[in-house]
Amino acid sequence: MRTIDRRRLTIALEAELARFTAEHPRSRQLFDRAQAHLHDGVPMSWMSRWAGAFPLFVERAKGARFTDVDGRTYVDFCLGDTGAMTGHAPDAALAAIKAQLDRGITFMLPTEEALAVSDELARRFSLPSWQLAMTATDANRFVIRIARHVTGRPRVLVFNWCYHGTVDETFATLGPDGRVGPRPGNVGPPVNPAVTTRVVEFNDLAALERELAHGDVACVLAEPAMTNIGIVLPDPGFHAALRRLTRQAGTLLVIDETHTISAGPGGCTRAWGLEPDFVTLGKPIASGIPAAVYGFTGEVAARWRAATERDLADTGGIGGTLAGNALAVAAMRATLGEVLTEAAYARMIPLAERFAAGVEGVIAELGLPWIVKRLGARAEYWFRATAPRNGGEAAAAVDAELDRYMHLAALNRGILMTPFHNMALMCPATTAADVDLHTAVFRESVGAVLS
Secondary structure, three states, rough: OOOOHOOOOOHHHHHHHHHHHHHOHHHHHHHHHHHHOHHHOOOOOOHHHHOOOEEEEEEEEEEEEEEOOOOOOEEOOHHHHHHOOOEEEEHHHHHHHHHHHOOOOOOOOOOOOHHHHHHHHHHHOOOOOOEEEEEHHHHHHHHHHHHHHHHHHOOOEEEEOOOOOOOOHHHEEEEOOEEEEEOOOOOOOOOOHHEEEEEEEEOOOOHHHHHOOOEEEEEEEEOEEEOOOEEEEEOHHHHHHHHHHHHHHOOEEEEEEHHHHHHHHOOOHHHHHOOOOEEOOOHHHOOOOOOOEEEHHHHHHHHHHHHHHHHHHOOOOOOOOOOHHHHHHHHHHHHHHHHHHHHHHHHHHHHHHHHHHHHHHHHHHHHHOEEEEEOEEEEEEEOOOOOOHHHHHHHHHOOHHHHHHHHHHHHHHOEEEEEOOOEEOOOOOOOOHHHHHHHHHHHHHHHOOOO
């Protein structure tokens, strides 16, 4: 097996950084100007965490491509970290959005299109009751509240190194001593998450059973496959055991499909025949307009109604003035009905298979101890010989210098990958040529730093 030459890697990274800076003077100028009134020079501080010395500033985007303010166009495999999984500005969604703009944006009242959205969600996920939110973070916050309310239990359980948006309870990890504490970088947690949260490793059923046995867990909040620490797939039988153990413990099961909607039109819930009590979903569901949904069983709906006073429905910490606004609902209806369709997935998933096969071919050709994992329309390569089984193993596998080099080398050659990972997502507008371009760039970039 061949290995990375760390000296060559350092030299190559410096060269890519210099090239990036030289080729993006307008983005650099805007970034410098932004320091005056935008904290860290960006609208949200994590936008500064790109591979270059500054982020690209985008001028326009369409389909699977975007163009920056320096006039350079890129194949986009990041797609807004799933928010643009529909492709940028899909025509069907644009038409619905433009039509709704003329009719009004938000009313604090429902529109008829909400019925079509809930009908389609019920069909895809086999859950009868749905509510709307602005973000997947909100959807996850709300279902945690509902789960606590109907079970009378205080805690939630999540998997180590999970990600469910900015939900306070989920920014918890296991320390070297096995104790729960704030995730590194957690800004101002209101309490130590050990007070609210139990944490176990993904695929560790013995630990899951042990923690549920305390009898204080209202819900388990889980992605069906971990994605934000990289793609970590469940062991065979894991989900059947997860469902059995939660039912035995009287704990509700929440499946967060926000990233795993890449698995198919009904996410992993439909593709794998899961039976959750709740499903949450955000990001791509409205073609880039902020929107999210959460669905639940008839049993949960009945328990929630029985435990809630209608006259106090606006003071329960669940909702939001703009949640379910007419513009977002129109965008959701068009996205579900005309963009993220069965036909779209029939194109996207084979392209992800092609992406994975291309990278695997280069890995075999160059004799590297690396692997590729895939989840529907999403694929990722790992700089290790075996697949991680949980978040702890995935976090330990991070090679920050190599990650940065690979991202920057791709960016300098017209490809944007998802930041913080080596992950690519296909959209309905992605082409085989886009995928093959990545394979060629991957081969060139890796070959330049081998020993």
